[in-house]
Amino acid sequence: MKQSILPSVFLGILACWGVLPVTAEDRYQYFTWEITNGTIYPLGVPQQGILINGQFPGPTVEAITNDNILVNVINKLDEKFLITWSGIKQRRTSWQDGVLGTNCPIPPKSNWTYKFQVKDQIGTYTYFPSTKIHKAAGGFGGFNVAQRSVISIPYPAPDGEFTLLIGDWYKTNHKVLRRLLDAGRSLPYPDALLINGQKDAAVFTGEAGKTYKFRVSNVGMSTSFNFRIQGHLLKIIEVEGSHTIQESYDSLDVHVGQSVTVLVTLSGSISDYIIVASSRFTDPIVLTTTATLRYSGSNSKAQIPLPSGPATNDVEWSIKQARTIRLNLTANAARPNPQGSFHYGTIPVQRTLVLANSKAIINGKLRYAVNGISHINPNTPLKLADWFNIPGVFDLNTIKDVPSPQGTPAKLGTSVIGFTLHDFAEIIFQNNENYTQSWHMDGSSFYVVGYGNGLWIPDSRKTYNLVDGMTRHTVQVYPNSWSAILVSLDNKGMWNLRSAIWPQRYLGQELYLRVWNNEQSVYTETLLPPNALFCGKAKHLPKS
Template sequence: MKQSILSSVVLGVLAWWGGLSVIAEDRYLYFTWEITNGTIYPLGFPQPGILINGQFPGPTIEAITNDNIVVNVINKLEEKFLITWSGIKQRRTSWEDGVLGTNCPIPPNSNWTYKFQVKDQVGTYTYFPSTKIHKAGGGFGGFNVAQRSVISIPYPEPDAEFTLLIGDWYKTDHRVLRRLLDIGKSLPNPDSLLINGQQNGAVFSGLAGKTYKLRVSNVGLSTSFNFRIQGHDLKLIEVEGAHTIMESYNSLDVHVGQSVTVLVTLHGPTSDYAIIASTRFTGPSVLTSTATLRYAGSNTKAPIPLPQGPPTNDVQWSMEQARSIRLNLTANAARPNPQGSFHYGTIPVVRTLLLANSKAIIDGKLRYAVNGISHVNPNTPLKLADWFNIPGVFDLHTIKDVPPSSPTLAKLGTSVIGFTLHDFAEIVFQNNENYIQSWHMDGSSFYVVGYDNGLWTPDARKTYNLIDGVTRHTVQVYPNSWSAILVSLDNKGMWNLRSAIWERRYLGEELYLRVWNNEQSVYTEALVPPNELYCGKAKHLPKS
């Protein structure tokens, strides 16, 4: 009898503890995505596209801070495929990053399941294919992370929200575009801009007097755009997970790979109003796409003429606007503590990288390089080679911290720069070309502390914003200019630092940051996932 009572008590305690574990664990969201070829009509005529569950663009993920995301990707294409999660930090697990430096691509007619957590994140993000030039065919979508109900938001609660995916588009098959790059030719100029997969025609409806949140992302391959809404101000509230000082703008520049979130109040007469996106820094050729903001009950088309954006090549206008976007120091983000509680401007920099992009011809073909090295992805993912100590895949001496002091011919190489976990680094992107650049970092957000024309020098540090620079994961670098960031590398792993402009990235303008220490602990880095794909020199290794 006593043994029976004791067993009941033990079982009861175990059940109670198990119940606590279930309650304490964060929510799981499960998705099954089938990737297929299909026919799409973004420009009004049929063209081949890449669909997710039959959709173009792909489905939007709507998550909440700390949700666990599980996505089973079934690849029905005839080519290998990967998806990367732009701006999602994936704490302690670059295993799920979905780029060729960290993952073997998913073979045709097979599947692979991503599993990661949006730990301590909030904001507007995207996902897209990282392989080949698949992004030119589709496969991209929105990834929104809302705040937990226990955390207040630093702006009035909107009545609803809309996701706007805007980017340049080609009428040419993405496979044809890839062949152009493979034979050493540059891509042509894009043919149009799309808003949610349409050149013109997307409609967003609302009620007069209500306020709406618009999540706007540049999902294009190469082109910055200016975004505006006829007769309405855009109140900026967030960029890529950082709450900003709530300034109102007539229009906003959004560069390749970037996301912004604005509030728009429907304060005008009942009517239709034009939502306009037009290309920036493209010379005299300007592409424009429109959508409609429709007040409920409207029978009136948007008035003409449509409002114009800034002069298309006005770099100074864009740079001044970028400097005006600042961090809201007293607001919280995903956590209750104020964003300004991390005093980044007082932290000593332990290492400076000066990275200069360049165009090159190597072996008779067009390439792009960083500090004289045009990156080539080895057949063995860098992360697998690092984890299993596989020799001959990469070393930490191929690419230097600073560009060559004198002009030199670029060469092919595998670019990996080593850091120690928790290093605080200064990275300067020097652009000596006449074209705007856009740089993205996986695994970490960084503080944008400076932009300016010309060559960067150490004296430029006197101009840095060390108080309320905004955090982002993608920064633009204007023509013949530089941009500077500060970043705390506190996420262990192998992380991609790349051009967000696809031609440049595909042809070598990227590198990897190896953030490492010799502590073997799941508290600093997750173990290799049991479903990890193995390829290259790791193909025959026993799975964990």
């Protein structure tokens, strides 16, 4: 929908505010990131990586609720590049989402500045490249949002914190991996798991008797992992922006794209202890990586054997654990009101989507599809096409709300589903494959209300948790199973809903949610950024 032109004086005021309606006390943080190729040694041999300011992984962003973030990304690669902010909701501005449906990619030897606010958010998040297979080479990092000092936290303040970025890794160059996918072939199995870009090398040091916050994220391409610390319990306190009921676990499963935050009390004798991450659902191959939890003053190496986790292919163990992770209804979130004040289980569902993934051969090449459509990104970002009412880029009838009839061949298309602002939706992710899926939604958190085996049917709703299901932005879907979410689509924009399993996403397993109403107000959606890049059919449009 083409937007009306506001008076020039008002536009000038908005420009001064960074096109964000914020209060005077909201802090601004400015970053300049140079994106370069460089030589890295995560597995002891040299390979090409993608660095941010010379770092692999990239720098961790440490923010406070309501901070305004400005990141000037200077692309010194030989390819176009974008960064997306996983789990950062970016209220009223999908312009800053950093995916091909909302942004023109940053050309080589040029720069672009992201501007957004972490409005009413706390928690553990990440950022990573959304273009091509760049994530397989680096360019990712942690993004932590702490609460304001005036908002209480539902646990004693920790004595320190650590950020752990754990994920699978390939020795093979990302351009070679991309050529394999482009040729219609599957990727080989990853070569290793890494913790903070290292295998069996990272060290985290704390003092005996003190308690530390561990922020753990799965930044991998396709592999779930189980995380544990020798001789120590993991007390879960937060998942992707929401406080949890504080249960203690020997180990935790973390699926691709997910983040969890735990408290660990250093209650043992002064020594070294092993941190372990091992791959899940990958039998007969099991990838394992370790790090060291070191007590200050330790002169003792960690004892063997390594702490064991669940059986690699024990799906039921993982499902049972997932059901025990529940929302803390009495805790404050990033605002003074309790998290549980939103009674999602009593809200009428206005629309149900059943999204089934599938593998297909289209034009002789491997593709992945959702409800029979394998998504292709047009040269014109969907958001620009929508804003300027450019025809021929997408329509709202390409993908249906339910799977195609069995036997219908999949086809290529640009998948956009239209919603009205504030619609309350039920979305079922139906996984008909023999491997674990992971689905991520930009722009909104959702309530995970159910997991189940086999095919979802309407009677499956009887098993939903309609009281204290976790809110998160990424949900796992177990093999030949379904996962159900409820979501209030209260963030206007064009938002990416994608497989977090990167090869599947690259080959078409994604779509977009157009959340729209006809109100033209900066209080529901910010204006086109003054620095917006134009490409495709929008390339020659005037920017005013």
